Amino acid sequence: MKTNMKQDSRFTQSDGMTSSIVFYIENRKLFASKEVLALCSPVFRNMFESDFRERSADSIPLPGKCYKDFAEFLLCLYPDTQKPLTDETVFPVFSLADEYQVDILQRKCEDYLLSKCKDKDTPLTALVNILICAEQYNLKNLFNASFDKVSKIHPDEVKSVPEYHKLHEETRSSFKKLREQALDVKLTDGNVHDVLRIAVDYSEMDLIIRCESHMIQRCRKTEKPLIHGLVSMLSAADKHKLAKLKEEVLELAIKRKSHELEASPIFKTLTPETRCKVLSKRLRIFEGLYSKLCKVRCHCCRKHADYNCKICFISTTKECFDSLGMCF
Known part of the structure; x- marks a missing residue:
């Protein structure tokens, strides 16, 4: 509980040593370290080391960013927090990791989503969103894994997902072609x-x-x-x-x-x-x-089945088996 409270307030105030930059997001201050950001992200490194005006600035506005998402991004990035990803945070964190070219965090997000593709309990909506994410960032392994899962779900169910229309037309056509090929087959004993x-x-x-x-x-x-x-x-x-x-x-x-x-x-x-x-x-x-x-009367012994008589045993047993279509 204390750890969560500490993480929630991690960037809300300056601690002097590790607060060398202030971001203004949604009219709120977010305190961060230039050194940590420059180490993890070539985008931030260029921002702080080049001739951009941000080089000498103590505060930088980030219009269009969500404060909560950016804080989650830093919590996952910072070595002293390394906050685990969740179904709710993975997509916004992935987006920011891609924008700021944080390779290690991108791989972490991709691995998390690959694990969701392997989980049989992952909802269809989540799988479609994962496929959209794979298309957006051109992630071949993630695309194949999510495409395979979604392609095996009935088209009517897939199309009912609101995000379905966000998939590339080529991907939607591939679903249709794959299904037609799989179902248009002549049945044989072999297949x-x-x-x-x-x-x-x-x-x-x-x-x-x-x-x-x-x-x-x-x-x-x-x-x-x-x-x-x-x-x-x-x-x-x-x-x-x-x-x-x-x-x-x-x-x-x-x-x-x-x-x-x-x-x-x-x-x-x-x-x-x-x-x-x-x-x-x-x-x-x-x-x-x-x-x-x-x-069964034993014809050779003229009495009820005498199992000491091999002829009687074999003939009567075979007769019973044959009547049931079985092999004696």
């Missing part, structure tokens, strides 16, 4: 999983439904998917909450050997609930098979 991920990223429900339908049709073909393909579809249904696909794939999965399913690396990434559902359904099938086997 359907990648397309589904893109459709989910772009919140494109029509394409998500197309992908789900494609995989359901694949499940219904005479030639059933291999274990890898089967488990991949189950994983997609699990991850993207595709209920119809999940139901269809489960019906196939429970008819495959459990050790084959569990040997798949993808199977291990399924939610515990889904893995349990597959194995518990298989267990219920085997319970039903056991009851059926016990009632």
Whole structure:
């Protein structure tokens, strides 16, 4: 608390030693050090060392500046305060850091905004403002990071942000082209999983439904998917909450050997609930098979299933498996 109070009053009065210049901003005095400013900023250095009238002046008016923003800029700049950036201060501080060519503070602002791009909880409005900032200062890494995040949000949501119109026309056109390229694709067994991920990223429900339908049709073909393909579809249904696909794939999965399913690396990434559902359904099938086997008359022994008779065991078990479409 004391530190915040000290920072809030840091430039409001002269302390003699470190107050060699006074700025007049919004009819208020802001006391600062020429030495510190000249050390950090080539703009201030030129101002204080060249033939500008500010060289010999004890006070300098800064018309058009915001007192609060300039004080925040100095608090972030001064070595004895090094105030952390916040969502509220980063943009005005960035603007002043750019104007006065304070490279170290510019990099600090860019790093802060890059971290916001990686944060999944960053609001859309903030992401659009970050993209505008990247355009304004020609920051390639920040532009790519923020563009990637914004491009995956539905266009209607993006356009509803008031600041959207401030983006360059080229950037807005790039959003449209990228989306069209991502969504205009012919589905195949080979690309359907990648397309589904893109459709989910772009919140494109029509394409998500197309992908789900494609995989359901694949499940219904005479030639059933291999274990890898089967488990991949189950994983997609699990991850993207595709209920119809999940139901269809489960019906196939429970008819495959459990050790084959569990040997798949993808199977291990399924939610515990889904893995349990597959194995518990298989267990219920085997319970039903056991009851059926016990009632099947052994044709070679002429009595109820005698499991000491290998011919009886194999023939009756295979019959039960075949009736359920499973492999014995």
